[in-house]
Amino acid sequence: MTDKRALRARLRAVRDGFARNGVVSPSPAFLARLSPGLTLASYVPVGSEANPLPLVHAALAAGCVVVLPHVVDRISPIRFLAWDADSPLVAGPFGLRQPADSSHEGTPDIILTPLVGFDRRGNRLGQGAGHYDRAFARHPHAWRIGVAWSVQETAALAPDPWDVPLHAIVTESEWIVP
Numbered sequence: 001m002t003d004k005r006a007l008r009a010r011l012r013a014v015r016d017g018f019a020r021n022g023v024v025s026p027s028p029a030f031l032a033r034l035s036p037g038l039t040l041a042s043y044v045p046v047g048s049e050a051n052p053l054p055l056v057h058a059a060l061a062a063g064c065v066v067v068l069p070h071v072v073d074r075i076s077p078i079r080f081l082a083w084d085a086d087s088p089l090v091a092g093p094f095g096l097r098q099p100a101d102s103s104h105e106g107t108p109d110i111i112l113t114p115l116v117g118f119d120r121r122g123n124r125l126g127q128g129a130g131h132y133d134r135a136f137a138r139h140p141h142a143w144r145i146g147v148a149w150s151v152q153e154t155a156a157l158a159p160d161p162w163d164v165p166l167h168a169i170v171t172e173s174e175w176i177v178p
Helices: 003-017 028-033 053-061 131-138
Strands: 039-041 065-070 079-083 110-114 143-147 168-170
Touching: 028 053, 028 168, 039 053, 053 065, 110 131
Parallel strands: 039 065, 039 110, 110 143, 143 168
Antiparallel strands: 065 079
């Protein structure tokens, strides 16, 4: 078992056991970036992942377009497909709920990403398939925000050469800007 695999297992267990009383909420810095037509990539939480819905609501209220990840398998890059509240989501791999493959692809200006773990330097620990690493490389100008519960913070993560740091992390208790 690799160190990252063990750390993922430990942080998932901590996340699963966390009593989620609060919600993530938009910061003034987040709200200031929103404008009509801007594209926000969000996600539908799986299991005990932190729910980004308050951020999505703020973006919709500002006139933003919302896209969600569409995953085909472990190795294919994710695409961000258009979604609105009237469009049903379909079952995807890994327990995901995602837009239908026929939805229009968007180019995100802001990417919200679920986290397994994070540190205050903006390093993130994801699920391990590299989907968001490749998405960040494909959309290098997008503002990258990790969404997590405060208990998922770790003192320091050792990034791999391909890891792209986050611009901000939001938890139920604070906004963190590295």
